[in-house]
Amino acid sequence: MNNQCINIAISGLGLTTSDDLKIRLRKILPTNIGINWTSVSDQNINCILINEQFFENNNIQNIIQNKNIPYLKISKHSEHKESAEDNLLCIPIYDEFTLKNWVNIKLLHKTEIEQSELSQISDDEADDQLEIKEIDFFAALFHHDSRKVILNDHLGTIAIIDHHAHLAWLEATREEYQTDRSIHYTAAVTADFIKVSRKRQFNLENWLFNLIWKNPNLITVPAADKYYRLKFWIQPNELDKKLLLQLSACFISGAEIQHVSDKLNIPVATVQHFVAANLAIHNAELISAKESRFDKTPSDTEQTEEKGILKSFFNKLKNRFKF
């Protein structure tokens, strides 16, 4: 495992072909190698995918020769005389053999040489060496001078966000909620939008919450004896739906972290992480104990009987819909 990111420029190709190549390359390259999708004007490109018709262009030839980087010509010839050795790939792609071969022979061979000059450290070790993020690191995203901000980590671009419009556009070939403590951000420029997919836009708060939630060692957490209240319900990811709905239902009324942990019988660290992720997206506020409304119903005999009936009914509903 190593800590490497490749800057790949795609030039002269339509959006559909570009997206197809990006997705295939992401699947072929090892997951520990990050990809930054960029343009030929980038000074730090490591590789070019170029429409064959523009290959002889002086600018492209200068880049390839001066930087001595691997390239792949993309051809629309119907004869499909493609070859990894000749750096030629025909589209549409019927078989990934040539692309895989080219990645192994030309791209990975090249990067392996570069890797040998780098110290080899595992992702986990690298993550441990990096400082845990403060909640304010994420909260400050919403007050960044630039309304559009690009988030990166050691695997490359994660997303571009617009904190005015509350939107996020993701790097399409990555897992939606994958990152680690190497995450950082800066103002996005127009050229950065080549790195993300504009086909689908995400609600910023939903995406950022789930990004933090899915990475438990990413940020610091609040003390267990504190009370917090949510401002709105976050839309949960499918896998953690039940837990996130339960936690939201507790904290929307204002609740103490330890109390929720005890009541739902889940680890306090999980509840702390939930509140931390909500604080990071400005969706939780510290409240006093007396403002808390969670679990305040008095328990007398009549209510206990009623509770039993309700509990039985809820269980039947949950069984029926497999919640």
Add this chain to the structure above:
Amino acid sequence: MIIQKYKIVFAGSMGAGKTEAIKSLSEIPVLATEAFNTDDRSHKKLNTTVGIDYGEVTLDDGSKVGLYGTPGQGRFDFMWGVICKGAIGTILLIDHSLATPLDELEYYLNIFKQYGENIVIGVTHIDDDMNKPTHQYRQWLMERNLNLPVFFIDARKKSDVLLLLETLITTLEVKYL
């Protein structure tokens, strides 16, 4: 009209997907009362519900939960109170692609809040208008100190409709247990 002991109500603007949502959950063919839509200023859909959509699910003990879809047009509002009486909760669907979805939200919320406080809001047709921010719904609710769940869904997807239903149930469960 079949009135079940346990009811879940689907309400909201015309074309928001109430009939589709009920179809995705119901274990019986939905009794739909659709007619040719003559109100094309409100929505361009060809057919619209003019009576009550009815679907149902059966629980392990044989008891039925009725799924009731209210007609989206305001002239049928006299039926809403009857349907909502004693309901487990209301799933309110709002079509994001409408010109003024917040006005629709306000209109339906003001009415259905009278019948019960367990309401979950599903905003549909998000991809049909990417220029309007989805955050506006949360902002609108926060400004009015309303902490109702609002989720962005596709009413044709069973998993999305189940998210709304699970939220209704979880809200009650956490509140009363």
